[in-house]
Amino acid sequence: MAQAQSRYRLSGAERAMLQGTWPLGLLDDRAREPRIVESAEEFLREVLVGEHLEDFDFVVLPKGTELLALSWEDCLPDDIRAALRDCNSATDFARQLRARPEVVERYRADIEYVDRKRQQRDILRKDKLELGKRIDEAIRMAAAGEADADLLYIAEMRLRVEAPHPLGGEGVKTVCRRDVKDVLGPYASWTLYWDRYDEGFFAGGARSGKGLHVDQVLWSNVGKNWSGHKLIAAWPPGEVSKQVALELYDVLLSPPLSERELQVLGMAAKVVLIRPGDVYLFSGGVAHAVLCVSDEICLGAYESLVTLHPKHVAHFLRTSDSEGPFCLDKYSMDEKEFRDTKDDCIDQLEDAAAQLAQGGPASAPVPLAGPCASAAPALWRGLLAALHSDDGLQRTLRDHYASCVALCAADAYFRQNLPQRVLHAAAACGWRGAAAAAPKRRRLLLGGGGAAQATSDSTSSEDDAPSSCVPRTGGCTI
Numbered sequence: 001m002a003q004a005q006s007r008y009r010l011s012g013a014e015r016a017m018l019q020g021t022w023p024l025g026l027l028d029d030r031a032r033e034p035r036i037v038e039s040a041e042e043f044l045r046e047v048l049v050g051e052h053l054e055d056f057d058f059v060v061l062p063k064g065t066e067l068l069a070l071s072w073e074d075c076l077p078d079d080i081r082a083a084l085r086d087c088n089s090a091t092d093f094a095r096q097l098r099a100r101p102e103v104v105e106r107y108r109a110d111i112e113y114v115d116r117k118r119q120q121r122d123i124l125r126k127d128k129l130e131l132g133k134r135i136d137e138a139i140r141m142a143a144a145g146e147a148d149a150d151l152l153y154i155a156e157m158r159l160r161v162e163a164p165h166p167l168g169g170e171g172v173k174t175v176c177r178r179d180v181k182d183v184l185g186p187y188a189s190w191t192l193y194w195d196r197y198d199e200g201f202f203a204g205g206a207r208s209g210k211g212l213h214v215d216q217v218l219w220s221n222v223g224k225n226w227s228g229h230k231l232i233a234a235w236p237p238g239e240v241s242k243q244v245a246l247e248l249y250d251v252l253l254s255p256p257l258s259e260r261e262l263q264v265l266g267m268a269a270k271v272v273l274i275r276p277g278d279v280y281l282f283s284g285g286v287a288h289a290v291l292c293v294s295d296e297i298c299l300g301a302y303e304s305l306v307t308l309h310p311k312h313v314a315h316f317l318r319t320s321d322s323e324g325p326f327c328l329d330k331y332s333m334d335e336k337e338f339r340d341t342k343d344d345c346i347d348q349l350e351d352a353a354a355q356l357a358q359g360g361p362a363s364a365p366v367p368l369a370g371p372c373a374s375a376a377p378a379l380w381r382g383l384l385a386a387l388h389s390d391d392g393l394q395r396t397l398r399d400h401y402a403s404c405v406a407l408c409a410a411d412a413y414f415r416q417n418l419p420q421r422v423l424h425a426a427a428a429c430g431w432r433g434a435a436a437a438a439p440k441r442r443r444l445l446l447g448g449g450g451a452a453q454a455t456s457d458s459t460s461s462e463d464d465a466p467s468s469c470v471p472r473t474g475g476c477t478i
Contacts, residue, residue, distance in 0.1 A: 008036050008060075014229070014273065020255055021207075021293050022231055023262070026271040034058040034272045034280070040067040040183075041386045046281060047180065047222060048187055048387075049396045053283050053311050056236055056269040064279025065224055068183050069377040072226040075178045075301075079103045080157075080201070088297050089205030090152040091142060094135045104132045107175070109157035109201075111138045113147035119250045120153070120211040129160055151254060153208045156200035165196075167376060169369035174199035176301050180222050180279070182376070185384050186364035189351035190397050192313055192404055193219060193306040193344060201301045209298075210290040211250035212264075214241055216333040217341060218285030218319045218326065220312060221302045225278045228298030233268040234288040237315065238325040240267060241287035245328065253289050274300075285315055306345070308400035313407045342413050346422070349408075352401060353425035361397070362388040402431035409433055 010018070010027060018024060026032055035057045037043045043061040046052070052059055065071050072081070083096040083103060094111065097104055111123045111134045123141065124134045142149035158173040165172045167182045179196050181188045188194050202210075209230065215221075233253070235241045244264050253261055265271070274280060276296075282288070284304065292298040306316045318326035320338045333341070355364045366384070368376055387393060405426035408414035426433070 008033055010273065017229065017293055018231075018273070021291060022233070022253070022255075022257075022265060022271065026233075026265060026268065027231075027273060029271070032268065032271045034060045034270060037061050040064070040383055043068075043279065043281070044180075044184060044187075044383060044387060045390070045393055047184070047305075048190060048307065049309065049393060049400060050281075050307075051309055051311055052220065052281060053237060053285075053309075053315055056234065056283070056286070058232070058234060058270045058272050059281040060272070060274070061279045062275065063277045065226060065277045068180065068279060068383075069379045070178050070180070070183070070224055070279065072299075075176045075224070075226075076201075077175060077177065079106070080175060084203070084297070084299065087203075088295065089150060090154045090203050090208060090297075091138075091149045091205070093154055093203050093297070094138055094152070098132065098135045098139075101132070104135070106160060107131055107157055108160045109134075110155040111135065112153045112155055113138065113141060114151045114252050114254070118252055118254075120252055121250075123147075131160075150205060151208045151252065153202070153204040153210065155202050155210070156198075157202070158198060158200060165370050166372035167368050167370045169371075169373070170197075172197050172199075174301075175201050176224075177372070179303055180224075181303060182368070183380050183383060185366040185368075185380065186355060186361040187384075187387060187397075188367075189348060189355060189364075190361055190401070191305050191307050192316065192348055192408075193304075193341065194348065195304040195344075199301055199303050202299070204292045204298050206292055206295055207254045209252060209254065209292050211252045212245060212248045212287055212289040213250055214245045214287050214328055214331065215284035215304070216319075216331065217304070217338070218283075218315045219304050219306045220281060221284040221304055222281045223274075223279065223300055223302040225274050225276060225280070225298070225300040227276055227300075228292060228296045229276070229294040230274050230298045230300075231291045231293055232270075232272050232274055232282075232288060233265055234270045234272075234282060234286055235267060236269045237283065237286045242325050242328060245287040245331070249331065251289075253291055283312075283315070285319075308397065308404045310400065310403040310407060313404045317407065317411055339413055342411075343417070345408070346414070346417055346419070349401075349405065349422045349425075350419060353421045356398075356401075356425045356428060357421075360394060362394065398429040402426045402429035406431050406433050 046059050084093055087093045108129050108131050112120045115121050123138050127133050138152055141147035158175055162171040162173055166177045174196050176199055181194055181196050235244055306312055320335050321327040355361050
């Protein structure tokens with residue numbers, strides 16, 4: 001570990017780049033450093049069974065885009081890469097997009113500016129599908145001095161219309177052609193939730209970024225950083241995150257910082273420099289903020305997930321708290337939408353139960369059913385083989401599955417809707433809870449999870465209505 005941590009230390013060039021941004025003392029504090037892992041296999045194990053919440057770890061795989069075969073060229077479509085050529089800022093990118101009408105018609109994105117209170121605001125928020133209109137307004141505001149062109153940030157860029165994922169085959173709006181979910185193959189089902197349907201792509205130049213916030217759902221994020229350097233600060237879960245988020249919600253911590261902003265940064269549990277090629281894992285269910293710091297444009301994307309680890313499941317279930325340290329009122333996902341997310345979680349648990357009935361993930365086929373499935377890199381087969389042969393991982397996944405179902409069964413909505421097959425699978429994994437009969441459900445399986453409709457009966461109450469197969473996103477914003 002000592003060797004891995006030494007690789008994180010800032011170089012002279014990085015120190016020069018960071019002058020005038022956030023206090024360097026925060027980055028030199030060993031307690032605030034990320035945990036560096038050295039191999040793709042170790043990172044994937046961290047994603048599946050690691051704990052990164054209670055002691056607040058920020059897990060980084062240097063050169064992860066290479067080690068996981070998730071390069072810029074492989075992941076992003078040609079039209080986006082062409083529009084980004086020679087761009088140094090979100091404003092440059094927006095102008096290049098506007099010059100390509102066919103590209104503008106294909107995508108949607110938020111364009112954010114910083115107001116006089118240093119808060120980020122969406123430009124023409126109600127016109128979320130009109131990317132061209134939003135770009136025109138952003139350029140007008142910058143020309144009129146109503147917005148700082150250097151601080152414009154393009155966030156949550158995705159397809160306007162759902163399309164089959166090139167590898168997985170399921171309907172998605174992500175622009176990414178490859179994801180960590182694809183690398184994990186059948187193991188992606190051994191999480192409580194995984195969203196790449198609404199996976200966002202982000203672009204910003206130096207001193208832009210994302211204001212301080214907590215994701216609308218208390219989940220984790222796995223990010224891919226293809227270009228540029230950015231700083232990420234993250235605060236401890238619970239009361240500290242609530243305090244700083246409510247005080248400085250969506251405030252961009254771009255220099256010069258006020259005395260209070262410096263004090264709040266000093267409360268952060270982690271302050272991390274993310275480098276080009278890094279793939280990283282952390283909790284989005286805590287207060288966090290991002291600042292792009294390099295002359296090179298920062299380009300990245302994320303997937304949101306809830307692992308089966310009991311601490312992560314318990315944190316996730318606090319999303320809809322109406323009081324206490326995890327309650328963020330209007331900033332949290334509303335209860336109805338959160339029930340839809342819980343339905344997606346039940347689908348995940350059913351997928352894992354189906355695998356377990358066939359011997360577990362090591363015996364399951366790789367769920368690639370998209371038009372480009374044959375292009376999946378051979379590297380992934382080797383990574384899956386390493387996971388298959390890890391007996392400790394296999395045992396821990398089953399233990400976590402049982403613990404996860406036990407926690408979910410204590411939640412009223414899950415308790416009413418968990419199918420018998422999930423309860424039986426949890427019992428097979430060691431859960432000794434009561435296997436009370438749950439209402440039967442109807443679901444529609446998409447893509448790699450099964451292209452055909454699979455039904456198990458439905459219930460008639462409104463709360464027990466069939467879930468939409470479109471995963472809901474709480475909008476992580478990195």
